[in-house]
Amino acid sequence: NAGVTQTPKFQVLKTGQSMTLQCAQDMNHEYMSWYRQDPGMGLRLIHYSVGAGITDQGEVPNGYNVSRSTTEDFPLRLLSAAPSQTSVYFCASSRTEKETQYFGPGTRLLVL
Amino acid sequence: AQSVAQPEDQVNVAEGNPLTVKCTYSVSGNPYLFWYVQYPNRGLQFLLKYITGDNLVKGSYGFEAEFNKSQTSFHLKKPSALVSDSALYFCAVISGGSYIPTFGRGTSLIVHP
Numbered sequence: 001n002a003g004v005t006q007t008p009k010f011q012v013l014k015t016g017q018s019m020t021l022q023c024a025q026d027m028n029h030e031y032m033s034w035y036r037q038d039p040g041m042g043l044r045l046i047h048y049s050v051g052a053g054i055t056d057q058g059e060v061p062n063g064y065n066v067s068r069s070t071t072e073d074f075p076l077r078l079l080s081a082a083p084s085q086t087s088v089y090f091c092a093s094s095r096t097e098k099e100t101q102y103f104g105p106g107t108r109l110l111v112l
Numbered sequence: 113a114q115s116v117a118q119p120e121d122q123v124n125v126a127e128g129n130p131l132t133v134k135c136t137y138s139v140s141g142n143p144y145l146f147w148y149v150q151y152p153n154r155g156l157q158f159l160l161k162y163i164t165g166d167n168l169v170k171g172s173y174g175f176e177a178e179f180n181k182s183q184t185s186f187h188l189k190k191p192s193a194l195v196s197d198s199a200l201y202f203c204a205v206i207s208g209g210s211y212i213p214t215f216g217r218g219t220s221l222i223v224h225p
Contacts, residue, residue, distance in 0.1 A: 004155075035215075040121075042202065042217035043156075050211060058212060090155055097211045098144050098163070103155035 002026050006091050006104035013081040013111045021076040021107050023091030031094045032074040033058070033101070034066065036087040043090065049074055050097065081111045114139040116205045118216035125193045126224050133188040133219045135203030145186045146204040146213070147177055156202060162186060173197070193223045 007022045025032065033048040045058030049068040063085060065077040074093075078085060088108050092101040115138045125131045137143055144163055148156040160171025167179045177188045188201060200220050206213040 040217060043215040045212055048212065056211070092156075097213065098206060098208075100146070100158045100161060101148075101156075101213070103148075103157070105155050106153075 004091055004093055004102050004104035006089075006107050008107060009105070010108045011110070013078075013109065015081060015083060015111060017081050019078050019081065021078075021089055021091075021109075023074045023076065023104060024072050025074075025091075025093040025102070026072065027093060027102065028071060029093035029095055029102075030071070031097050031099075031101075032068065033092050034064070034074070034076045035090045035092065036060065036085075037090060037106075038087050046076065046089075048097075078109075081109075083111050085109065086111045114143075114205055114207045114210060114214050116203050116214050116216045118201075118203055118219045120219050121217075122220045122222065124222050124224065127195050128192050131190050131193040131197070131221065131223070133201050133203075133221060135186045135188065135216060137184050137186060137203070137205040139205055139207040141208045143186075144206045144208070144213075145177075145179065147171065147175070147186075147188050148202045148204065150200040150202065150218075152199075159188070159201075193221075195223045195225055197221060198223045 004025045030051045034046040035043040047066040049055045091104040094101045146161045147159040150156045162179045170176045200218045203216040204213045
């Protein structure tokens with residue numbers, strides 16, 4: 001039972017490049033979400049999904065896209081990377097939005 | 113709208129002393145409240161939650177939290193701190209009508225030997 005996995009662990013991008021952060025869970029959770037963590041800002045929700053085929057915006061969605069084609073996977077796409085997107089990104093899953101969230105180990109992204 | 117505040121960026125406590133990490137919240141309706149801990153270079157880990165029932169909630173690693181509806185608080189406590197408790201602690205809240213939890217900015221707990 002791997003829980004929530006994220007790849008890559010670390011990535012360096014140049015401004016304007018695109019990339020996809022991968023997230024997968026093996027707990028059959030319906031609710032999945034992406035957060036970014038910045039110093040002094042806590043965790044801010046980027047996008048979330050309440051089930052396969054359903055996604056919605058969180059607090060800071062601009063510059064990011066998501067899709068949920070399966071229950072297990074919830075990739076986050078950066079369309080055109082900007083230095084302001086330098087952050088640590090966490091994926092999380094839970095049975096529902098009201099229950100305990102299980103977090104992945106994070107992806108550290110540096111945009112130059 | 114919902115919000116959560118962790119008024120202290122950092123809490124310092126000596127090993128063996130009791131510790132408190134503060135959290136206050138604002139929601140419409142009944143709150144679902146959570147505490148998570150983050151160790152360096154790791155993801156967040158669940159500590160405890162309040163949904164309904166007893167106001168004193170017991171969680172992992174000897175931590176507990178008291179739900180106080182009148183003061184809209186959910187402070188995290190531990191009777192005797194350990195150096196290994198040093199970490200970043202996050203309070204989170206979600207209201208009954210929301211799909212989006214709100215996290216506090218986090219409190220860095222430093223336990224001195």
